[in-house]
Amino acid sequence: MKILQFGIISLLLISLGLAGCSNQSTPIQSPNDRINIVTTIYPLYEFTRQVGGDKVQVDMLISPGVEPHDWEPSAQDLIRIKSSKLFVYHGAGLEAVDKLLAKEVLGGVKSVEVSKGLISHTAEKDEHQHQNDVHTWLDPILAKHELKVITKALCEVDPANKEYYERNADRFAKELDQLDNDYKTVLANVKRRDIITSHAAFGYLANRYNLKQTGIMGLSPDSEPTPERMAQVVKFCRENQVKYIFFETLLGQKLAETIANETGAGLLVLNPLENLTEQEFKEGKNYIIIMRENLVNLEKALNN
Missing domain, CATH: 3.40.50.1980 (Nitrogenase molybdenum iron protein domain)
Structure with missing residues (x-):
């Protein structure tokens, strides 16, 4: 099944590349001119939604109930990304995004890897190998960093609403600070x-x-x-x-x-x-x- 899916995606990449040579891809605007943003995993969907508010339409590629480790992008996912203005992914090997970052897919779509520079934990994969722990969002302080990365990207693709996004980010950052304080208080003793x-x-x-x-x-x-x-x-x-x-x-x-x-x-x-x-x-x-x-x-x- 994965071999067939790989073939379909490869053909779609070729067709997207040919389409890109003939004309520029214009991101599809959501209803009421909201900016269309595509995310991979749930935490990024939620952080982006908190910052973007009613100025954005956020789409999550990985459906509810699906384990991100089991997810493989479909041909439709490539189309959804190419029709967006911003693609937000976690990185560090969590999602299968290599094909999604191809120039033929992204075109003029901005992509942002929120975990860049954050990965510091590993665990044993087997007796000879270690692999990255990618679950940075479970630390509210690191979640604040991811929030900043998303906010910066949103302000870059939609500078007209920069102050609005920054206000929303400040509000949610305070919620994360309170969450961190509550964890510290409860777990201290x-x-x-x-x-x-x-x-x-x-x-x-x-x-x-x-x-x-x-x-x-x-x-x-x-x-x-x-x-x-x-x-x-x-x-x-x-x-x-x-x-x-x-x-x-x-x-x-x-x-x-x-x-x-x-x-x-x-x-x-x-x-x-x-x-x-x-x-x-x-x-x-x-x-x-x-x-x-x-x-x-x-x-x-x-x-x-």
């Missing part, structure tokens, strides 16, 4: 500092608030842990009297439940916010709400 997670997505959050993460899986949520790894995690939980195992809404709770059953621990959600489920979107949940839900569950797990 918890009884425990070890968190057991489905996959090792919480390195930046753990580093910011002096927690210690143990992932059942590594950074890639589609890699099954070995029996040896499962035994190591069970041993750690028993020795440290871990009371709760965290699972993720997109991955389900099977692995976490296995560890919980072996150790007598309970289960709680710790959401890495790579994406939201359809139900979470319907309920009106967003980055701030879910980060606060995460904090409630962290406090419960670390004080029992």
Whole structure:
């Protein structure tokens, strides 16, 4: 299936290149002349929406409920990007964006990589390799940096509304500051500092608030842990009297439940916010709400 998809995308790239030679691509304006912006993952969609307000129409390529690690761009995605004015992606290997950054796709569309310069954590991929931890948005301070990158890009493509975007960014930055302060206050004096997670997505959050993460899986949520790894995690939980195992809404709770059953621990959600489920979107949940839900569950797990 992926080979067929690659062929379709390659043909579309050629056709887009030929179209680009014959005329300049004009970004499609959204209703009421809103600027059309395309993002990849949910956190960037939310940050862009917060800054852009009613001046932009934000489109997210990765559908609700889809794991970004599993996502492959479609031919339609290329068309959506070429019809936009700004393409916002995370980078650092999280999304399969190589083809999306081709000149034939972007044309005159501005692209911005929000994680550039932020990646500082790695985790074991296997006994010989490490891979980047890309989940920078789970640290509210790093999320503020990403907000600034998005704001700068928006001001560049739409300078007429620069003050409007900067006001919105300042407002949301204050929300992130408050979120950071609340995390610091709540987690400063918890009884425990070890968190057991489905996959090792919480390195930046753990580093910011002096927690210690143990992932059942590594950074890639589609890699099954070995029996040896499962035994190591069970041993750690028993020795440290871990009371709760965290699972993720997109991955389900099977692995976490296995560890919980072996150790007598309970289960709680710790959401890495790579994406939201359809139900979470319907309920009106967003980055701030879910980060606060995460904090409630962290406090419960670390004080029992």
